[in-house]
Amino acid sequence: MKTNFLFAFAGLAFFGLIFEVAVAQQSGPRGLGLINDVEEGFESLFNGENLNGWVQKNGTAKYEVVNKTIMGHTKVGSPNSFLCTIKEYSDFELRFQVKVDVGLNSGVQIRSLSKPKVNGGRVHGPQVEIESGPAEAGYIYSEGTGRKWISPQQPKHDYFDNDGWNSYRVIADGNRIQTWINGHPIEDVETAEVESLKGFIGLQVHSIKKNKGPFKVQWKNLRIKELDGTERRTVKAIKGTPTVDGKIDDLWKHVPRLKTTRAVEEHDALEADEEPATAWVKCMWDNGHLYCLAKVSDSKISGTSDEPWECDSVEFFVDGNLSRGAYDEDDAQYRTGADGLITVGATNYKADYKSVVTQVEGGYIVESRINIETELGKKIGFDVQVNNDAGGGYRVSTMKWNDASNESYQNASELGVLEMVEVNK
Numbered sequence: 001m002k003t004n005f006l007f008a009f010a011g012l013a014f015f016g017l018i019f020e021v022a023v024a025q026q027s028g029p030r031g032l033g034l035i036n037d038v039e040e041g042f043e044s045l046f047n048g049e050n051l052n053g054w055v056q057k058n059g060t061a062k063y064e065v066v067n068k069t070i071m072g073h074t075k076v077g078s079p080n081s082f083l084c085t086i087k088e089y090s091d092f093e094l095r096f097q098v099k100v101d102v103g104l105n106s107g108v109q110i111r112s113l114s115k116p117k118v119n120g121g122r123v124h125g126p127q128v129e130i131e132s133g134p135a136e137a138g139y140i141y142s143e144g145t146g147r148k149w150i151s152p153q154q155p156k157h158d159y160f161d162n163d164g165w166n167s168y169r170v171i172a173d174g175n176r177i178q179t180w181i182n183g184h185p186i187e188d189v190e191t192a193e194v195e196s197l198k199g200f201i202g203l204q205v206h207s208i209k210k211n212k213g214p215f216k217v218q219w220k221n222l223r224i225k226e227l228d229g230t231e232r233r234t235v236k237a238i239k240g241t242p243t244v245d246g247k248i249d250d251l252w253k254h255v256p257r258l259k260t261t262r263a264v265e266e267h268d269a270l271e272a273d274e275e276p277a278t279a280w281v282k283c284m285w286d287n288g289h290l291y292c293l294a295k296v297s298d299s300k301i302s303g304t305s306d307e308p309w310e311c312d313s314v315e316f317f318v319d320g321n322l323s324r325g326a327y328d329e330d331d332a333q334y335r336t337g338a339d340g341l342i343t344v345g346a347t348n349y350k351a352d353y354k355s356v357v358t359q360v361e362g363g364y365i366v367e368s369r370i371n372i373e374t375e376l377g378k379k380i381g382f383d384v385q386v387n388n389d390a391g392g393g394y395r396v397s398t399m400k401w402n403d404a405s406n407e408s409y410q411n412a413s414e415l416g417v418l419e420m421v422e423v424n425k
């Protein structure tokens with residue numbers, strides 16, 4: 001039984017391989033699709049002619065190719081159906097257009113899985129919602145897991161065109177998922193409880209009740225760009241003046257957050273059962289100040305080294321005029337230890353760095369104020385680093401937001417970008 005299964009699996013994998021080669025040949029130089037011209041760096045997921053590269057899972061809804069679109073038709077009695085890519089993707093930007101009949105709920109699975117041993121192969125994972133509006137299109141639902149919405153709120157909106165094609169844009173980068181519909185930002189969420197950060201893309205045709213439908217949903221121009229983990233990240237700082245006291249006041253609530261998901265690998269000396277310390281960070285600004293709030297997850301607060309960067313601590317890096325390169329007078333490094341110790345690197349902003357630490361269950365909160373020239377629309381170089389001492393008196397992990405090198409304290413070239421905006425839109 002087991003051997004048969006293995007053979008079947010090997011056969012499938014082999015078939016998949018042949019198929020991929022065939023597609024690669026068809027799609028020509030630089031992976032451009034045959035039918036649709038795709039943007040630089042993107043590859044077509046659908047060749048416009050047939051469903052090569054896709055496989056149907058779970059239900060029996062019908063999927064067919066009509067006029068260079070993938071058309072899905074509901075079927076009474078069928079559970080949710082999914083047309084899934086054979087290939088799996090982890091960090092990517094996905095773009096597509098979709099049109100759906102009013103009354104049908106649909107969606108696109110990302111990073112999804114179907115395992116024979118998990119609920120009989122039930123497709124599960126994050127789903128980007130598709131439905132006519134005003135409703136919840138673009139929010140993220142946890143399909144097939146019983147957890148319902150991943151999006152913390154789903155305020156109804158009217159950005160979905162019920163009669164026409166809708167352009168979706170989805171960026172899944174580390175724990176962060178962002179969506180746009182017809183150019184309007186809909187969701188920006190940090191996923192916590194997800195099964196996997198890698199999986200297939202799946203087009204859903206929902207089950208329907210007996211006396212409903214038939215309905216159809218259509219997709220076209222499906223294209224994807226895989227992110228290789230080195231793209232420069234950007235974040236928005238929102239206008240506002242929080243009290244710098246190490247407590248999270250309400251003002252922070254609607255500020256987008258970033259997460260330190262990139263490891264400075266040369267510092268990875270973690271034991272197998274240890275997690276690196278990481279932080280999510282939010283930024284605000286007002287006249288002359290940048291405010292940074294870091295919530296650090298660190299299972300053991302420690303640090304006995306004389307070198308402050310070897311101890312549990314958070315560092316903020318700024319390049320005030322986005323000039324990049326080796327540090328000059330507008331570049332700065334600020335460090336706050338979990339014990340409240342403040343140390344700063346080369347900078348002319350040294351004066352007046354205010355920072356307050358609160359130790360909390362599972363980590364600590366750092367709230368800081370940095371003196372810097374601010375202006376609506378201004379972009380600066382910015383990064384965050386979390387240093388972690390696991391108890392040995394030296395640093396065993398260093399996590400960063402954007403710059404995966406250990407150069408941020410002397411070279412601003414690889415910092416991410418922070419933009420000062422009025423409100424979070």
Ligand code: BGC
Nearest residue numbers: 309315345385398406408409
């Ligand atoms: C770096 C250290 C460096 C220190 C200097 C930190 O950000 O990770 O390696 O020695 O800055 O202040």
